[in-house]
Amino acid sequence: MKAPFTDRDCQDCGFHAQERRPDLSASKSAPGSRPTEYSLAAAREVPSSYRAPRWLPGGHLQTIHARFLGRNYPVRYRRERWLTPDDDFIDLDTVKGSPDSGRLIVLFHGLEGCSRSHYALSLMTLAAQLGWGGVVPHFRGCSGEANRRLRSYHSGDSGEIDWILRRIKHKRPDCRIYAAGVSLGGNMLLKWLGEQGEGASAVVERAVAVSAPVDLVAAAGELDFGIKRILYAEHFLRSMRPKTAAKIAAHGATIDPCAVSGSRTFRQFDDLYTAPIHGFKDAEDYWRRSSCKPWLKSIRVPTLLLNARNDPFLPSAALPGPGDVSEAVTLEFPGAGGHAGFVSGRFPGRLEWLPRRITQFFNVGIGDSRADPLS
Structure with missing residues (x-):
């Protein structure tokens, strides 16, 4: 099966789809990988x-290795472009051939992510196998x-989330919408929410x-220093710097594009661009x-709210406790998993646990056991 997009379509991945398509709804699984019902x-x-x-x-290996497993979950998307109220646009990728089951998973990706990020591919694969729509x-x-x-x-752009979700609901008023977000x-x-x-x-x-x-x-304090700056901050900034510098030059903004291109930490980048352009005083x-x-x-x-305690992006001390959330929120903090990793099984591993956990939570109260393929 040919990948629906090339490397050029996504700064985050560059993965090509392969012929093999794992069956996430199969009954077999690695020991300890079954989602628990709550x-x-x-x-x-x-x-x-x-x-x-x-x-x-370790959190670093669990984070980085997961990125290379996305190629095992080929998904075919249909792209749709929406014009925004401020004369811009966003692109939405909907899983091709999704049945009109009345259930739709809307996934918001992470920093510099896209529909071909490993977590998106694995979740959309399972959604299709369950007969759910995915976008x-x-x-x-x-x-x-x-x-x-x-x-x-x-x-912090919750206004964009609001506009997207409400437009999806307006277009599909009879559809049950389940929202998921990874990282950013x-x-x-x-x-x-x-x-x-x-x-x-x-x-x-x-x-x-x-x-x-x-x-x-707390997250910026983790990522702007030491090995984490090299492994993670520099990885993201390598994508963000040229895009932002080109945008500044095209719009004739007063921001120095050379300074943006030379930023080496999130604090520097956010002080120079993110904060002033989006109405904030500074990075802090x-x-x-x-x-x-x-x-x-x-x-x-x-x-x-699912976070690994060894997530390299956030110190575990910054995680919320039961007293920090409402009664509607369930906290789940496994000791391992890294940042959006949660690899399971024998080497080279699979990405099955996370999409199963997500769909199992969505399915509570509906009474459809298919949302837990292991049940």
Whole structure:
């Protein structure tokens, strides 16, 4: 099967689809990889069934290795472009051949991610196997084409989440919508859920946030120094710097494109571009006002917050406790998994545990056992 997009279409991946298509709904699985079923009586932290394979120790390896497994989950997408209210555009990729089952998973990707990120491919593969619809909206500039305006996307842009979800609901009013967000997309989704409160239930049924950097100040403190700056911050900035410098030059902005191109930390980049362009005083102000953690007590839609305690992007001390969230929020913090990793099985591993956990949570109360393929 030919990949529907080339490397040029996605800065994040560059993976090519292969012929083999793993059956995520099969009954076999690695020991300890079965999602556990939970009720939603009150805010609490629940034990997790996830166990990292012995051959993949540590948060760094669990984070990095997962990226190379996305090629095993080929997904064919149909692309649709929406014009935004501010005369820009976003591209949405919908899984081809998705049946009109009345259930739709909307996945918001992470920083510089896209519909071909490993977590998107594995989740959309399972959604298709379960007969659910799946769509991945791309944040501005993440679909392989620069957006039209000087502004971009950022961790606190819950307004963009609101516009996307409400338009999807307007187009499919009888469809049950389930929202998921990974990393930056998870923070944005959680912030939107908290801001909307009860109002979010008119749009989405349930939500899952995976590896969300709920405290951006703490996350930046982790990623801007030492080996993490080299492994992660530089990886993202290598993609963000040229796109942003070109955008600045095209719009004649007063920001120095050379300074942006020379930024080596998130603080430098956010001080120079993200903060001033998106209405924040500086990087610190942007991180503080964009963090979803203060909004978690206001969430009223059943929500799962899933973060590994060894996530290199966020210190475990910054994770919320039951007292930091509303009764609608379930906390699940496995000891391992890395950042959006959660690899399972024998070498070279599989990405089955995370999409199963997500769909199992979405399925609670519906009574369709297919959402837990292992049941």
